[in-house]
Amino acid sequence: MNGMIKFGYLIPLLPLIGFLINGLGRNILSKKAVGIIGSGVLIASFVCSLFIFNQVAAVGYKTQVLFLFNFIKTAGLDIPFSLQFDQLSALFLLVITGIGSLIHIYSTAYMHEETAPHFARYFAYLNLFVFFMLILVLGSGYVTMFIGWEGVGLSSYLLIGFWFGNNNYNNAAKKAFVMNRIGDLGFLLAIFWMLSQFGSVTYTGVFEKANTIPVSVLTGITLLMFIGAMGKSAQIPLYTWLPDAMAGPTPVSALIHAATMVTAGIYMIARSNALFTLAPISQNVVAIIGISTALLAATIALKQNDIKKVLAYSTVSQLGLMFLALGVGAYTAGVFHVMTHAFFKALLFLGAGSVIHAMHHEQDIYKMGGLKTKLPLTHFTFLIGCLAIAGIPPFAGFFSKDEILTAALNKSVVYYILGVITSLMTAFYMFRMYFLTFHGNFRGTDDQFSHVHESPFAMTLPLILLAALSVIGGWVGIPAVFIENGHLLADFLEPIYAAVQHESTGMHLSHSMELIMMAVVVILIIVSILAAKSMFAKEGLKEEESSTFGKMLENKWYVDELYNSIIVQPVNHISSFFSRIIDTKIIDGAVNGVGKLIHFSARQMRLLQSGQVGSYVLIMVISIIIFFIFQMFWKI
Amino acid sequence: MPITEILFWALSAAAIIAALLVIFSKNPVHSVLWLIVVFFAISGHYVLLNAQFLAIVNMIVYAGAIMVLFLFVIMLMNMNADQEPNKSKWMKIAGVLSGGSLMLLLVASLKNSQAIAGGGDAGIGLIQQLGKTLFSEYVVPFEISSVLFLSAMVGAVILGKKEKNLTEADSTN
């Protein structure tokens, strides 16, 4: 153990300390103090992460594990609590603490309307989230990952339901938690399976033996893990919680439901690439689920009017693309997209937050319009974000998305085509939102319009920084088409995949072919942006949706209703049936029935006691007769 | 057929018939009288069995004292007429059936017993022998039975003493 890594535990510890201070001192601390502490610990953590990254990035760096203590060491279980510092975790560290810091700073302004205790509570939750997220990515084994995994779920639950006075928000929080739990159960089962197969749940312990395990077992394990990832990263069928999660404060959506937590599933699969690579069936499942989710969410996003909902579905869609990347074996591409997506999606959310802040919590884009002039900075950064997500070169999204599409093409044309369609839709709905929000005429009340103003510096600073990152963030992964060996990220992450032999199947494209396809896609994207502009830049009021298809989209394919009728309602009915009928009538009825039976027989039996001497003697005589027969003639 | 056997059958028949008449007589006084007949028949059997002392005692105590007491009580209650309402028919049938089957069962289970062997007798049934045995071997139970009599006596006195104010202290049970 050398260098900064000795102190690696500080990275998660600092946010934890922040959480404790803010949480316990919430009635004492002023808002300013809370803001400083909350953001300060994260910035400190970020600085530490920078040092760590620096060390990890050095040539010839070997993965280091920082052992803290034995979590469970008994009865054949040996689960240490230790942190692993390698390229993957270092990268995630930077993203989490970096964007986390920005969002903390942003929040100090955004949440300023809250009273001090609630303000402190907010920062405490946020710090807690970062703590768990760091545990998730730093943990050196699946159990540690799981601790963080459920922890972020908890923080997400707490933050979605932050305004607990509103029961819709609480329901959204509950939904998020429960859906995550469904996934978590899968993950947990995967852990148990691994424990029984590998006898260990540390990454090193597992990956070492991965080659010796039958493929069927690996398939099972990886599929169960993927169920966990579905829950956390909002993939079909467990994606419906994420749009609802927009009930939380917008910075939370930016941090948790866009930039970091929801990418935990990608992290998990990227981390377990050694297992997934050996289980092609699982990979295919991942890819199929990924691309389906991407498409589905994109279609829904086309018709959403809530600014945050659009972003939420876009997140789901982008996450689907990342899974596609993982599914086709392009782990680097997946991780790359995580990173760029973190930049521009955080930017977009914060921008949306800025708009919402300015509009006094109005989120319907049909009630906005023409905000370009009022919010120049927000508008500018938001535009960058949109361009980045649409995949216009040289913005960040272009590079990562392109890499995914290329990898998809390598695997199957279908993936590629569907991926392209998704990208086109993405560009379309993002710019629909952009134009509806910032162009055209203001559609709200005049009173609202007069109050619209640019956000304070604490909010615009993160926007600017993130906008910058959205521009340059992709340059770490320039494909070989442009610059040979330009893919710094791939080189950086290479050791993570060392254990796996890259087997490239399918066709290999020549550079020229690749360039052409790239150009075609970009042109198509631009066309769809223009289409959006023509349709929405001057758009007036919202039209009533007439086509069935449009209604379907507007109502999100009725998936929530479907779930409600095939899962939620049945469970409630079964529950009530069990409680009212089975428990009280049948089981307890049987118990009470025994008592009633005794009562009944008591009532009957006491009729024998007729009070008549004659019948008493008669019964005596008859029983003597029976005893005689029994004793004398019943020779058994 | 030796005379003892003839006597046996005659006495047995008398005893059983009289016994049946005891239970089937409507008039309690008749029952008492028939019961006395039974006792006489049994005393006859005692004589046949060389239990002369018991034969006498049976006549004196049972037929003489006890049955007179019964008769006395019946007379006291003025029950010489037939005034007993019939018990329900089923009860009677059940009673006869069960009593009869008990008899059959006992007979069936005891049918394989041995005969009385020999005919000799050291005269144990005579008063002299019995007296000796009673006051040597059985003096303790004899003395103890005095307690029995004492308590019976006290009991009869307690129950017989006249008490005034009869109250129907009969509440619901």
Added chain:
Amino acid sequence: MPINYYIFLSICLFSIGIIGVLTRRNAIIIFMCIELMLNAVNLLLVAFSRMHHAAAYAVDNASLVGAEAQIFVFFIMVVAAAEVTVGLAIIVMLYRNIHSVDINFLNRLKH
């Protein structure tokens, strides 16, 4: 004379007594039937006494075997006398209270 005959005879008497107890309602008659049962027992005991004595006499002609049964009969008579005293006292007491000795009227106590 086989002992069976005596056994059967006394069982007959005994059973008749039982039948009487079962079929009659008059407490005094029932009591008399019980006396009949006791007499059946007495007869049986005497018969057995005779039987055992005869068997013992064949071995030892001064044997007193069998006397105990006759003593027992004697005690039964004693007890019967005592019982009759108390029993009749009870019946008389009851008669004084309800002017009946019908046992079917004894139904205040039940269930």
Added chain:
Amino acid sequence: MNAIIISAVWGVLMMYSGFLFKSNRNINLLSILGVLILIGVTFHEFASGMPLLLIDTKGMLFHSNFGLVFLLIILVSTLIYFILSGKDIQLAGKSSSDLYALIFFILSGIAVVAGFRSLLMLFIGIEIVSIPLYVLAGSDKSNLKSNEAALKYFLMGSFSTGLMLMGIALIYGDVGSFYLDAFSTGFGVLTPLKAAGLLLILASMSFKVSAAPFHFWTPDVYDGSPSVFTSFMATIVKSVAFFAFLTLFDFGFGKMHDQWKTIVAIITAFTLIIGNITAVFQQSVKRMLAYSSIAQAGFMMLAIFAINTFAKQGMLLYFAGYSFATLGIFAVLTKMKDHSIDAFNGLAKSQPIIALSVLISLLSLAGIPLTAGFFAKYYMLLAVIREGNMMWLVILAVLCAAVSVYYYFRVIQAMYFKASASETALEFDPNFKWVMLMNAILIIVLGIHPDLILNLI
């Protein structure tokens, strides 16, 4: 042996005490003195192994240690009975001295039963116990219920005596002797004569201990008799009947155990079921206790079924635990006008000490640990388990014990959890309270340390 004489003599003394003392209190004291003397004498016989007066009974009576301990338990119960219920005896009849005399005569009979080794003694002993009881049952002459109870008891008791005598006669016919130790001649094979006799005696003994289906007299007689004598019948007399039962089937028919135990098991099962289940429905505590006495008899029948060391030890413990507890409850019941369960409502508030004592008594009857009743039941169960091959009987017994909790706890619920409806609180003599408490403590002590009795034998 000495107890027989002394109690008989004391009975006579009590008879005349009515002339000597005008105060009922003195009569009561005299009776207590008599019991104390009896206890002293019996204890002396037990401790020294020699009675004060040595009388040759020709082997018809033999007071073993077992019998003497039994007698001691009975005498101690009687002492408690006299102390707790002395006043009520005087209320039951005008001539309390005569009633005391009868009780002493019964004690004399009990002493006979405690040592019988001959059927003749058994017969006389049981009759000495029974005949005064017929009188006691009817001692409330003006009460029709009491009359009825007396006649029922008398008729059925005589009937069962007839059955027993027939049984004795048949057995005599087979073995030619009335001595118990002669029964097992012929290598313990049940000849038809012996079997018939055994069954008849079994029926009549079952009647005496109120085992089903010969139990029918019990509820009616217990209910109809004056409570103070019900208490005596249900405890002391029942113990005696069981002791006779046990001695007879142990010494007399013990060698033939295998041939009659099935029948006894059936009787036991019937008794347990009928006693416990019928008690559930009773509204009157007195009648409930009558059924409970049947139920408890069912448990004691387990000892008859098993007849082994555990059974005999446990039987003594059972006598003690059952008698003390039942005497306590009856003593309270006697002092209450209303015998329904509701009459106990709120007793814990108005009379905490009485309620506590009754509570402990009830717990003991239910067989809750740390009361004498627990170890009593424990021994019964253990005895049957030791006997083997009859697990169904044990399980049945246990389930019935659970049912018994139901009706005993109804009284507890009334006392502790329900509020009293009536304004007038029951009044109890302070001395009575303390004796009740002592009785309860005795039950607890036996429950914690049953060795006190067990080590005696």
Added chain:
Amino acid sequence: MFAAVDNFPALLIWLPLIGGILSFFLNDAKSAKSSAIIFSASSLIVLLVSLNFTAKEFIALNQVSYEWLTSIGSSFGLYLDGLTRTMALLTAIVFFVVFILVPADQYKDANRFYGLLLLAQCGLVGVFLATDALVFYLFWELALIPVYFLSSIWGGEKRIRATFKFFIYTFIGSLLMLLAILYMYNKTNATSFGLGAFFNLKTTADEQFWLFIAFFIAFAIKMPLFPLHTWQPEAYEQSPTPVTMVLSSVMVKMGLFGVLRWVMPLFPLAVKQLNTAIMVVIAIGIVYASLVAIYQDNIKRLIAYSSIAHIGLMALGMLTLKEVAVVGALLQMFNHGINILALWMIAYIIEKQTGITSISKLGGLAKSAPVLAIFMVITALANVALPLTNAFVGEFMIFNGIYQFNKFLAAFAGLSIIFSAVYTLNMIKNVFYGEANSTTIQFSDINKTQVLLFTVLTVLIFFVGFYPQPFFDLFSDALGLVLTRYNS
């Protein structure tokens, strides 16, 4: 110091017993309360001191046996090993908390209330410590009776019926157990009731089958396991909440403890024969209870069903016979005691102030009682076994064992993880979140003492969740007898 150590087991019995009896003679409610606190605190201190010794040096000193009922071969044997120390610690904590929590003036005849509670503590500790089957049985009943009285005297409207059902239900079970004990005693030739003597008996598979059933029914009723559970919601609902705390924190553990201490070592053949079938039933019961809990509107009933599910899970873990699950279940017994104690405290505080137990009539408490809400959330998280809370460690190990036993069983039982989240969050949502109504708006937050108690429990929750290793060290000697016969 060491001289006193070998009296620890006896002290743990005597302290509450003396305190309990003493309490009946105190007329003043305040002094009764303080005496109860003193006696339970002394128990707690004795236990905490005992935790300072390592397992090895402790056992030598703490396997004591006093002469009692020598004529029948029973002796007053007590044993304080890792398992029993944990359970006794739980007992001591729970009673201590209850005594501090319940104000002296809340119940009439407070001296009796405290006295009976102390007697119950005595019985419970006795159950855990006894090594002699007869003593075990006696304490088993002794623990039941005071609780019966407590619930029946101070309980809710339908208390008499509900608690009586509870009493008779458990009584039937314990009688069956008594039979089995007697049977085994008879097998030893009527010489000993000792656990060791029973352990060395040669019993056939057939005998074990029946003995197992007798024991297990008693324990299953106590836990309670589906479908023998219906007494529990009623009893919990009707009992005064402090008594419910004792009932569900400690008393239900008697059953689990019994399985560990008596059933598993003594009847290995029967356990192996029957465990699969029983586990299937238990697993169904877990899911069933979780589902039923979703429907409940009464807080107390909800917690009761939640408890049924959790207890079932522990029983499931034990029956897998996997060491990891057994250790997990052991730890979870302690954890569950702490967690549910905290849950009941919350229910108690709410009920005491508002008089409402219906979830739908509450709401918005987080506004008026933020501190309580925080503790509620923490407790709820522990209840759903979130990582870094104590229950996670236990349930993780239990599930791990179940998984090793059978994958599908684990997956099925795992559904309860999801359902538990549903009903727990529902409860939080409907009680603490949302709009406040006229009753809840006036709710005043918890006082300093309560905060202190909750803090202690919370610290325990997180300590065990974060660093459970000390407990595993404590258990190192506890499983010796339990699993030896299964490993070979």
